[in-house]
Amino acid sequence: MRRLARVPAAAEPEVLAVVAELARRLDERSADIAREMAFMMAHEIDQLDADAKLLEMLEASVQGNITTIIHVLANDIPIDHLQPTTAAVEYALRLAQRDVPSNSLVRAYHMGQGDLMRICHDEISTLDIPARLTLAVLKHTSDVVYSYIDWITLYVFDAYERERSRWMAAQGNLHSAAIHALLSGTNADTAAFEAETGYRLGQNHVALVVWSTWDADVMGINTLDRLVRDLGAAAGADKPPIITAIDRRTVWAWLPFGRRVPAPDPEFLAAAVPLDGGARVAIGLPGSGVDGFKRSHEQATAAYSVAAVPDTSQRPVVSFGDRGVAVVSLLSENIDSTKSWVWEVLGPLAEDTPSAASLRTTLSVYFAHGESHLHTANHMNLHRNTVKYRINKALGDPVAAGRDKLDLALALQVCELLGRSVLRPARTS
Structure with missing residues (x-):
């Protein structure tokens, strides 16, 4: 078992009493603190604001960690008695599945630590207590927050690394590296891509983003894979699609159409392939060749960014070509x-x-x-x-x-x- 870098020293009763009052004040505005902190992290750290769902999970993780820290401060709970919050672990796993670098996760925790200590310092400065007691309260609070961040960072980093290894070996990700390299422009060898994936780039494509709004245990990658293939058949694709899983609830896919320029109708696809309440689809416009492969995907992810916004219309199939979607995505x-x-x-x-x-x-x-x-x-x-x-x-x-x-x-x-x-x-x- 990994040891904490520093275990907070026992504090005097008068210090613990003031720290408990600090915790009470923090608890009164914990939701606002979490929301503002998550917003700061998403805008300061690359890839944490990839889509609305990831932002929602980030805020839930921040809220869970802040609630735990407040609970520790209020009740003088030893750090080694804690269990990590589900939201914090799930967020780390989702970042691993999305191939977000682990240093982004670690940086978010340290950025949150600094922001929370600033808030604590501001609150403590408003208390009418002697300078000696103020310093003791600041030291104890800092020790607790530091020890918690040290402990939770080690835990979620280990969870991230295990999930990353498992995810890269999963069946749905056999072509993930080749697809990501092509999309990012780091691999211009189309012949090597075609040889590895069996998917021909010199044709017309329609890109899809397919995701589940249900728990991954209810509708997993295999179900989404079958759904993509059914959509390809309904749209009249020439051959099987190429598919890669992005996380446990999301896949990217491309439907091949050879020389034909397809015109997928979202309403027709929604009717032809019954989508239950847990599955949704975002579609790009047809594109030709390597550039079309990339551009159609950009359009599908743009449509996804609009369709996945919480508390909006839950149309089962949304196309980049739908009225208003292109400009609203920007x-x-x-x-x-x-x-x-x-x-x-x-x-x-x-x-x-x-x-x-x-x-x-x-x-x-x-x-x-x-x-x-x-x-x-x-x-x-x-x-x-x-x-x-x-x-x-x-x-x-x-x-x-x-x-x-x-x-x-x-x-x-x-x-x-x-x-x-x-x-x-x-x-x-």
């Missing part, structure tokens, strides 16, 4: 700036309320149907006067009335595709 790369812009353009229409949602939907359909009240009413199965009332109300607001229609239409698309992540929280009375 805007989603800076969600904070996009949110501010949406609020500026839509004003009250950006509020997360049923009435605002109804107006947004009607106005979006109105723009999509050439600003025709009749066509909008027919599409939404509403009376024409109802449509007129909603449009007048939506455009009657001074904020919306003064904006360019192109801005309005785009902001409405952003709301439709990114959901609550860009909406203004409803006002509470």
Whole structure:
């Protein structure tokens, strides 16, 4: 068993009492601390903000670790009595599956340690206690946090390394290295790629990202593999697809079409290959040759970045060619700036309320149907006067009335595709 680098020394009762008060104060805002810390890590460390699911797991891991540290401080629990949180271990495993470097994981923990100690120092400085006691409290808190980070870092790093070894040997990753090298541009030898994978690059391709929203034990890699092959058959692919697992719930795939230029229809594919509530698909546009192989994949991952945003429409199949997906995928790369812009353009229409949602939907359909009240009413199965009332109300607001229609239409698309992540929280009375 690996020893801790430093075990905190026993503290005096008066020190422990102040540390317990510090823990109580931290606990009151632990959710905000975790959210802000996760945001900082995601923006400071490469590859931690790859997609919405990874960000969600990062925040859960940070929250779990902060909660544990607060519990240790409040109750003077020995570090060697602890068990790591499930969220922290699962996050380490997911990074290993995604081939995120282990130093990114370790750096996140040390960055979190520094940020948490800054917060603790600020809290302690507000306490009305003697200088001698302040120093003792700071030292004990620092010792506890340091020892915890040392212990948890060793644990999750070992878990990461074991998972990385297991993952690279898994059946679904036989061609992973070759595919990643081709996508990154580090391997320009197409003949070697084709010889290793059996997949011909000199043809038309359609890239897919297929993922499960359920637990990996319910819908694992083998199920996703079969689903991709069924999608290929439904789309009329010439030969079997090439598939690589990205993590236990996600695969990348390419469907080969030879010289034919396919036109996959998301609605047709969703109907032809029944997708239960746990599986979803993002599709790129057709591309030819090596460049098309890469570009179609970029488009599929862009569609995935939009489709995987929490609390949004759960369409089973989303294509990069779907209305608004391409441009919204670019805007989603800076969600904070996009949110501010949406609020500026839509004003009250950006509020997360049923009435605002109804107006947004009607106005979006109105723009999509050439600003025709009749066509909008027919599409939404509403009376024409109802449509007129909603449009007048939506455009009657001074904020919306003064904006360019192109801005309005785009902001409405952003709301439709990114959901609550860009909406203004409803006002509470």
